[in-house]
Amino acid sequence: MTATIARIGILEDDESLRLYLEEVITTTDGLALAFSEGTVAGARLASDEARPDLCLIDLKLPDGHGLDFVAHIKSTTSAKCLILTVLGDRTSVLLALRAGADGYLLKDTPPDLLRANIMRTLRGETPISPQAATFLLEMWRGAEAATVSEQSEDALTTREVEVLKLFSRGLSYREAADTLGLSQHTIGDYVKSIYRKLRVHSRTEAIFEARQVGLISPLD
Amino acid sequence: MTATIARIGILEDDESLRLYLEEVITTTDGLALAFSEGTVAGARLASDEARPDLCLIDLKLPDGHGLDFVAHIKSTTSAKCLILTVLGDRTSVLLALRAGADGYLLKDTPPDLLRANIMRTLRGETPISPQAATFLLEMWRGAEAATVSEQSEDALTTREVEVLKLFSRGLSYREAADTLGLSQHTIGDYVKSIYRKLRVHSRTEAIFEARQVGLISPLD
DNA sequence: TAGGCCACCCCATGAACGTGGGGGGTGGTC
DNA sequence: GACCACCCCCCACGTTCATGGGGTGGCCTA
Numbered sequence: 237m238t239a240t241i242a243r244i245g246i247l248e249d250d251e252s253l254r255l256y257l258e259e260v261i262t263t264t265d266g267l268a269l270a271f272s273e274g275t276v277a278g279a280r281l282a283s284d285e286a287r288p289d290l291c292l293i294d295l296k297l298p299d300g301h302g303l304d305f306v307a308h309i310k311s312t313t314s315a316k317c318l319i320l321t322v323l324g325d326r327t328s329v330l331l332a333l334r335a336g337a338d339g340y341l342l343k344d345t346p347p348d349l350l351r352a353n354i355m356r357t358l359r360g361e362t363p364i365s366p367q368a369a370t371f372l373l374e375m376w377r378g379a380e381a382a383t384v385s386e387q388s389e390d391a392l393t394t395r396e397v398e399v400l401k402l403f404s405r406g407l408s409y410r411e412a413a414d415t416l417g418l419s420q421h422t423i424g425d426y427v428k429s430i431y432r433k434l435r436v437h438s439r440t441e442a443i444f445e446a447r448q449v450g451l452i453s454p455l456d
Numbered sequence: 457m458t459a460t461i462a463r464i465g466i467l468e469d470d471e472s473l474r475l476y477l478e479e480v481i482t483t484t485d486g487l488a489l490a491f492s493e494g495t496v497a498g499a500r501l502a503s504d505e506a507r508p509d510l511c512l513i514d515l516k517l518p519d520g521h522g523l524d525f526v527a528h529i530k531s532t533t534s535a536k537c538l539i540l541t542v543l544g545d546r547t548s549v550l551l552a553l554r555a556g557a558d559g560y561l562l563k564d565t566p567p568d569l570l571r572a573n574i575m576r577t578l579r580g581e582t583p584i585s586p587q588a589a590t591f592l593l594e595m596w597r598g599a600e601a602a603t604v605s606e607q608s609e610d611a612l613t614t615r616e617v618e619v620l621k622l623f624s625r626g627l628s629y630r631e632a633a634d635t636l637g638l639s640q641h642t643i644g645d646y647v648k649s650i651y652r653k654l655r656v657h658s659r660t661e662a663i664f665e666a667r668q669v670g671l672i673s674p675l676d
Numbered sequence: 677t678a679g680g681c682c683a684c685c686c687c688a689t690g691a692a693c694g695t696g697g698g699g700g701g702t703g704g705t706c
Numbered sequence: 707g708a709c710c711a712c713c714c715c716c717c718a719c720g721t722t723c724a725t726g727g728g729g730t731g732g733c734c735t736a
Binding site: 681686690698702 | 707708709710711712713714715716717718719720721722723724725726727728729730731732733734735736
């Protein structure tokens with residue numbers, strides 16, 4: 237952020253792609269090349285020197301994994317990390333984002349879009365390729381879907397889930413009872429049952445547990 | 457999926473934008489216009505007839521909210537829903553995705569990208585504008601950072617947030633106190649402060665509120 | 677140096693919650 | 707008809723929570 241020129245680092249082992257990326261960077265206004273390496277080790281050293289504002293990072297490298305470099309970057313600088321890879325599988329995507337990546341693009345991203353996404357990342361947005369976003373979204377809404385299902389035998393009844401959802405929205409016994417048109421005692425009964433099935437002893441535990449299992453989802 | 461031609465429905469109240477969208481659809485190979493409406497009610501009727509494969513949906517409509525239509529689509533057909541709106545705020549994005557939207561694009565999306573994203577959605581991918589993806593990602597991995605700043609004046613202190621997170625994981629006063637190496641009384645003090653700032657009167661309310669605002673995130 | 681915000685500690689009281697019991701009623705299955 | 711699962715109601719007891727007070731010491735900024 238020294239000036240209006242953002243310094244970009246590249247970590248990509250494929251020779252031709254690396255050259256191509258360099259080309260894109262150097263021919264774009266507002267971007268400058270900070271470093272360009274083909275190995276994790278090299279990039280690590282280079283980034284300590286060059287202090288990039290953003291790094292384009294491949295995942296599969298000869299001497300390690302791109303995420304190792306992401307971790308290094310994130311722990312030593314405030315630079316952005318944009319994953320640029322052929323690996324479009326669920327695990328790669330999720331791991332990368334979890335590791336702190338600021339965006340995840342597949343290598344077939346056209347040059348224009350690449351430029352645009354670099355700019356966006358620098359502005360604090362989060363470019364994610366549609367394919368990758370699918371996984372993210374999956375995880376977020378109904379993680380239960382992916383994770384198969386399994387889980388303990390005692391599933392909550394619809395009524396119990398209803399009560400739990402009300403609780404998770406902050407309602408009290410009294411309020412939940414009114415909302416469902418029940419007596420407080422009945423709410424209490426459901427609570428007992430819920431706690432027993434979930435093996436917990438308080439509403440926050442129950443909510444936490446239910447959320448973990450995907451019984452209720454965020455915002456519920 | 458009848459042939460290789462995908463039937464597209466449009467729900468958009470802005471006259472000129474609607475015409476523009478129609479234009480894009482009809483001039484694209486592989487796409488055909490199923491219907492084009494400016495109201496939720498109209499779209500509902502039209503979609504029952506026209507059986508679209510994918511719908512472009514605006515959120516703010518004269519007679520209701522685009523999400524109502526999403527719900528209708530999702531419950532009656534297997535058509536994809538692509539949100540196309542000017543509303544780029546966190547709540548809109550999350551609600552839309554939660555409602556079942558298959559993608560979320562802002563209206564400033566250029567025509568080429570729009571075409572591409574329609575195709576992608578049809579293929580089962582999830583196009584999400586970088587801006588929107590930011591929220592999604594935030595929600596997912598707890599990085600409540602970014603989001604600019606703004607927000608109400610009474611921000612929670614780090615300690616208060618810590619306590620709140622422990623609560624959200626189901627801990628009691630006692631347990632939270634032990635975890636943080638504090639006395640129960642101190643926990644109680646933070647609780648008071650938290651409730652005051654968040655204007656709530658119970659821990660589940662506080663957790664709910666904090667989650668809404670993005671103070672704490674799912675998984676926390 | 678006073679005034680503010682923060683972290684931390686303590687006490688007390690009433691309301692809300694958790695959990696043990698006791699009943700009802702429907703609707704299904706062996 | 708006996709046996710479940712689910713839905714609903716009630717009582718009572720002990721615990722936890724919510725909320726009002728009362729403090730201390732540190733740091734920072736006016």
